[in-house]
Amino acid sequence: MARYIIKRILYLIPVLIGVTLLVFFIMHLAPGNAAQIILGENATPDQIAALEKEMGLDQPVIVQYLRYLGGLLHGNLGNSYATGTSVTTEIMARFPYTVRLTFVAAVFSIILALPLGIIAAVRQNTWVDSASMVFSLIGVSMPIFWLALMLILVFSLKLGWFPVYGADSWKSIILPAVSLGFMNMASIARTTRSSMVETIRQDYIRTAYSKGLNEREVIMKHAFPNGMLPTITVIGLEIGQMLGGSVLTETVFAWPGVGRLLIQSINGRDTPTVMGCIILMTISFALVNLIVDLLYGVFDPRVRTMYR
Amino acid sequence: MENIDRTPPALEIEDLFVEFRGRNSTVYAVNGLNLKIEKGQTLGLVGETGAGKTTTGLAVLGLIASPPGVVTQGNIRLGGRDILKSLEGEERERLGTLWGKKKYRHVYGSRFCVSEGELQKMRGEKVSMIFQDPMTSLNPVITVEKQIAEVIEKHSKISHADAIGKARDMLETVGIPRNRGSEYPHQFSGGMKQRVVIAIALACSPDLLIADEPTTALDVTIQAQVLDMMKKLKEKNHTSMLMITHDLGIVAEICDCVSVIYAGRIVEHGTLEDVFDHTLHPYTKGLFDSLPDLENRDTRLKPIRGLMPDPSIRYEGCPFADRCDYASDICRKEPPREVHRTDEHVVACHLYNEDNIAEGGAL
Numbered sequence: 001m002a003r004y005i006i007k008r009i010l011y012l013i014p015v016l017i018g019v020t021l022l023v024f025f026i027m028h029l030a031p032g033n034a035a036q037i038i039l040g041e042n043a044t045p046d047q048i049a050a051l052e053k054e055m056g057l058d059q060p061v062i063v064q065y066l067r068y069l070g071g072l073l074h075g076n077l078g079n080s081y082a083t084g085t086s087v088t089t090e091i092m093a094r095f096p097y098t099v100r101l102t103f104v105a106a107v108f109s110i111i112l113a114l115p116l117g118i119i120a121a122v123r124q125n126t127w128v129d130s131a132s133m134v135f136s137l138i139g140v141s142m143p144i145f146w147l148a149l150m151l152i153l154v155f156s157l158k159l160g161w162f163p164v165y166g167a168d169s170w171k172s173i174i175l176p177a178v179s180l181g182f183m184n185m186a187s188i189a190r191t192t193r194s195s196m197v198e199t200i201r202q203d204y205i206r207t208a209y210s211k212g213l214n215e216r217e218v219i220m221k222h223a224f225p226n227g228m229l230p231t232i233t234v235i236g237l238e239i240g241q242m243l244g245g246s247v248l249t250e251t252v253f254a255w256p257g258v259g260r261l262l263i264q265s266i267n268g269r270d271t272p273t274v275m276g277c278i279i280l281m282t283i284s285f286a287l288v289n290l291i292v293d294l295l296y297g298v299f300d301p302r303v304r305t306m307y308r
Numbered sequence: 309m310e311n312i313d314r315t316p317p318a319l320e321i322e323d324l325f326v327e328f329r330g331r332n333s334t335v336y337a338v339n340g341l342n343l344k345i346e347k348g349q350t351l352g353l354v355g356e357t358g359a360g361k362t363t364t365g366l367a368v369l370g371l372i373a374s375p376p377g378v379v380t381q382g383n384i385r386l387g388g389r390d391i392l393k394s395l396e397g398e399e400r401e402r403l404g405t406l407w408g409k410k411k412y413r414h415v416y417g418s419r420f421c422v423s424e425g426e427l428q429k430m431r432g433e434k435v436s437m438i439f440q441d442p443m444t445s446l447n448p449v450i451t452v453e454k455q456i457a458e459v460i461e462k463h464s465k466i467s468h469a470d471a472i473g474k475a476r477d478m479l480e481t482v483g484i485p486r487n488r489g490s491e492y493p494h495q496f497s498g499g500m501k502q503r504v505v506i507a508i509a510l511a512c513s514p515d516l517l518i519a520d521e522p523t524t525a526l527d528v529t530i531q532a533q534v535l536d537m538m539k540k541l542k543e544k545n546h547t548s549m550l551m552i553t554h555d556l557g558i559v560a561e562i563c564d565c566v567s568v569i570y571a572g573r574i575v576e577h578g579t580l581e582d583v584f585d586h587t588l589h590p591y592t593k594g595l596f597d598s599l600p601d602l603e604n605r606d607t608r609l610k611p612i613r614g615l616m617p618d619p620s621i622r623y624e625g626c627p628f629a630d631r632c633d634y635a636s637d638i639c640r641k642e643p644p645r646e647v648h649r650t651d652e653h654v655v656a657c658h659l660y661n662e663d664n665i666a667e668g669g670a671l
Contacts, residue, residue, distance in 0.1 A: 203444035209371055210439075211459040211508065212432035214425075221458075225449045300449055301492040 008290050016282060017069075023278045024068065027271045028061045034081045034269040055081070068275065077279070078272035082265065087276040091258060094245075095280065097167055098257035101180065101250075102242040104173050108181035109188055110235060116185075117192025117231070122219055124197055132189065139186025148179040148252040165254035176253040180246050184238040191234045192227065199227035228299050236292030243288065244281030316388025318516045318548030319345045319368065323394070324382030326363050326372060326572075333620045337363045339572035341382075343550075345516070345565075350542070350549040352563035354556065354595070358616050360572035361552045362440065365518040367392075368550075369437055370420060370427045386434060387515055390421040433463040436509040437518040441525050442502035446493040452504050453479065453489030456511055463512045478507040482537060499530035506538065513545045520552045535562060556595060560584065565652070568592045571617055571627035578653030588655040588665075590632045626658065634659055 035051040036043065052058045056067065071078055077087035113136075120132040155175060156164040163172045199205065200223050208222040245259025254260070258277055265273035297304040326338040338360040345351045353361050366372045368384055370391070384392040420427065436459075439445040447455060456475035461468065476486035482503040493501055502522065509517060522538065523531040539562055542549055551563055559566055560580065567577040568589065576589040587593050594612035601607055614631040617623060626632070629639040639658050647660045655665075 203439060203441060204447040206371060207439060207445045207505070207508070208447070208458075210369055210431050210437050212428045212430070212462050213458070214428055222447050222450070226447070302448060302494045 005290065005294075008286075008293075012283065012286050015286065016279065019278060019282050020069070020072070020275060021065065023275060024065050024271070025061065027269070027274055028064075030269070032269045033057075034271065037269055038081060068272075072279075077276045080265070080273045081270045082268045082273070087272050090261065090273060091276050091280055094256055094258045094261050097255060098243060098245050098250075098259065101173060101176055101246070101255060101257060102239060104177035105181035105184065105242060105246075106235070106239050108177055109185035109238070112181075113185040113188035114192055114231070117189040118196055118219065118224065120189070120193040121196030121200060121227075122215070129193075133193065136186040136189040139182050140190070142183070144179055144183050145248045145252050147182060148175070148249060151175045151179055152252075165252075167256055172253075176249050176255050179252075180242065180249045184242075188231060188234050188238065192231045195230040196223060196227040199223045202226070225299055229296060232292055232295050232299070236288050236295075240285035240288035243284040245277065315347050316385070317344050318347045318349070318387055319343070319550065320383070320385040321364070321368070322383040324364065324367060324384070325380040326360070326367055326382075327378055327380055328376045329378060330376055335619045336622060337377075337572055337619060338367070339622075341569070341573050343567050343574060343577070345548050345550060347387075347515075347548055348546050349564045350551055350562055352559035352566045353550060353552045353569055354554060354559055354566060355569035356554060356616055358619065359569045361569055362520050363572075364569075365437055365520050365550065365552055368516075368518060369431055369435060371431075371437075386430070391427075391430075393419065393421050395419060429463070432459045432514070433512045434514055435516045435518065436512070436514045438502075438505055438509045438520060438522045440521045442498060442505050443525065445505050446501055448493055451490050451492055452496070456489075456504070456507050459508055459511050475507075475511070478511050479504070481510075481541065482507045483533075499526050499534065502526055502530075502534055503537070506534070506541075510541055510545070510547075514547060516548045516550065517542065518550045518552070521554070522551075523555075523558065524553075531558075538562070556599060568595070571619070571623070573627075573656070575628065575657065576655045578650070582650065582653035586649065586653065588649065588653070588660065589657050590634050590659070591628050594631075626656075 033048070033052075035048045035055065035057060039047055039051060049058075056064060059067075068078065075088075077091075079086055080090055083090070116132045116136065120129045123129050152164055152175065155161050161171075162175050163169070166172050200219070205218060205222055208218045213221070245257050245262055247259040247263055249255065250257045250259040251263060258280060262274065262277040264270075265277065297306075321341060321343045324338050324341045325336075328335040328337060341360065341364060343351065343353070343364075353364065355361055363372065363377075367379060367382075368386070368391075372379065379392065381394050382392060383390070383394055422430070446452070453472055453475040456478050457468070457471035460466070460474050461471045466474070472489070476489045479489050480486050484500055484503055484507075488496075493504070496504065502525065506522065509519075519538065523534050526534060535558060538549075541547070551558065553559060563580060565577070565579050566583045567574045568583070568591065569575070570591050576583060576587075576592045578586075583592060584596075587596060591612070594610075597610040598612060600609060612631055617627050617630065623643075625638070625640040625642055626635070626644050629635040632639065636658065642658075644656045644658045646654050646656050647662065647665050648654045649665045
């Protein structure tokens with residue numbers, strides 16, 4: 001087990017090199033110039049050139065990248081072009097907000113999605129099934145920023161229950177978490193339904209009924225643990241994605257998370273900050289996936305024997 | 309005779325009809341099936357794939373998947389107690405249309421005389437079933453002993469620890485070391501899984517055991533062991549048994565009576581001796597002819613020509629007529645009625661009437 005985990009973490013190294021390489025060169029190819037943006041529109045070409053030299057931007061891109069990588073090996077993510085403070089400090093100031101939002105959104109979506117998916121599967125082809133699937137179809141297809149705006153319109157502006165933006169009180173997390181969680185709820189519910197539909201047709205479910213168990217016992221003790229695996233995968237992917245920062249939600253609600261930092265730094269051609277955000281995304285995505293794979297082993301004894 | 313009158317049969321099925329209603333077609337799986345198992349006896353239900361054997365077994369447990377399955381008619385009695393009863397007259401017209409409503413979920417034209425809760429109490433304790441495929445009949449994520457203990461806990465008021473203890477006893481009874489109970493099904497071989505399935509079915513010493521091809525998925529050496537074990541356990545617990553199989557060898561070894569099923573109805577029924585030595589129905593004869601003869605290995609096998617009739621078509625006459633060497637015009641027009649050779653031995657075939665049945669020499 002420990003060996004398996006270490007192996008998986010070592011796999012992360014080539015992934016990180018690939019990701020940083022790709023992002024670094026894309027940032028380099030993108031139009032716009034960090035020195036120009038820092039100095040403003042009135043800067044003379046001489047001033048820009050001087051600043052570029054100072055920042056090392058006049059060097060060939062491969063040298064810039066290797067320099068960056070060298071810093072990375074020492075745990076140094078560099079300094080933000082925009083603010084001059086260290087990228088690590090910048091991200092660490094934002095990350096707790098993203099984690100908090102992710103957690104609340106995930107809890108909200110799971111609590112709603114699991115019963116919805118299970119009931120739809122058990123009452124397959126009835127109006128309950130249709131209703132819950134239409135509900136989650138709406139969730140999948142609704143643009144998240146539109147939902148966010150509607151929530152603000154109704155619950156903040158009309159009813160005044162929640163603040164419009166910011167992260168000042170516990171109340172301010174509700175609307176962002178709901179709009180973020182609603183979309184995830186939809187895909188989790190659909191996955192749960194289809195895997196449960198599959199599971200309740202299995203022979204061992206019939207065996208369970210033949211023992212004299214009632215429907216609730218059969219569904220909760222026999223079908224659910226078997227139908228969980230695809231659901232866990234989807235939940236893992238959603239959480240991994242949300243941890244990297246939810247750009248749209250954070251932007252609409254002015255939530256001070258990593259997603260908004262990323263957008264701001266892309267606009268400012270702030271390569272070190274962009275790189276920092278991307279690395280954080282990659283690592284959290286990979287770690288969540290690792291946890292998902294380990295959870296597979298918890299739920300399915302057949303998988304457990306494979307973790308060597 | 310007096311003795312039989314006093315103890316009701318372990319299982320009686322009268323005039324059972326089951327169909328599966330798909331979107332485009334209806335499959336008539338069981339068409340007027342009758343069978344009876346006396347207490348302590350083993351009845352072999354023999355027939356080809358698709359003859360309705362498993363459906364019959366599931367009907368007794370009230371486990372026909374619904375939708376699409378519906379019981380359109382029929383009575384089932386377990387140990388003299390009505391489980392399923394045909395609706396009659398006005399009631400049939402009124403309730404027969406309620407199919408799809410939850411209360412009568414499984415049935416249409418017949419209804420359960422017991423509530424869903426009583427049915428659940430019956431399953432596992434009074435009747436249990438050994439399913440055909442041991443590979444898929446066990447839950448892959450629950451330990452073997454827990455799967456056995458579950459049925460014990462459900463039907464008797466004992467603690468979880470005691471139930472696990474009893475489950476391990478059961479494992480030993482079926483020849484698996486008790487310390488392997490904490491393992492999962494995937495760690496077991498096919499034969500061991502089938503033993504576990506048998507242990508689950510027998511854990512509460514049911515009055516009636518429905519064994520649906522319990523050895524089909526096993527190789528021959530294991531088959532003999534499993535059959536032997538079932539026989540012993542059955543004798544020990546005085547269990548009656550419905551042995552569903554297509555293997556006449558198993559029937560000869562373990563059964564007291566045989567019912568031959570074709571296209572969802574019984575075409576011939578009798579004691580082992582009746583059916584094996586005084587074969588009446590051409591289909592039964594065809595089944596015997598399809599077996600290799602060990603004493604005369606030069607003779608060619610004579611398989612029954614053709615295939616089972618399409619189960620989505622209702623036949624006016626005898627469903628076997630198209631494959632039968634003895635068929636005449638009447639076979640295609642009228643369904644054959646039952647003719648008795650003895651009290652027990654009965655055949656449904658136009659070849660026989662009360663006058664010629666005693667000779668039994670039509671084949």
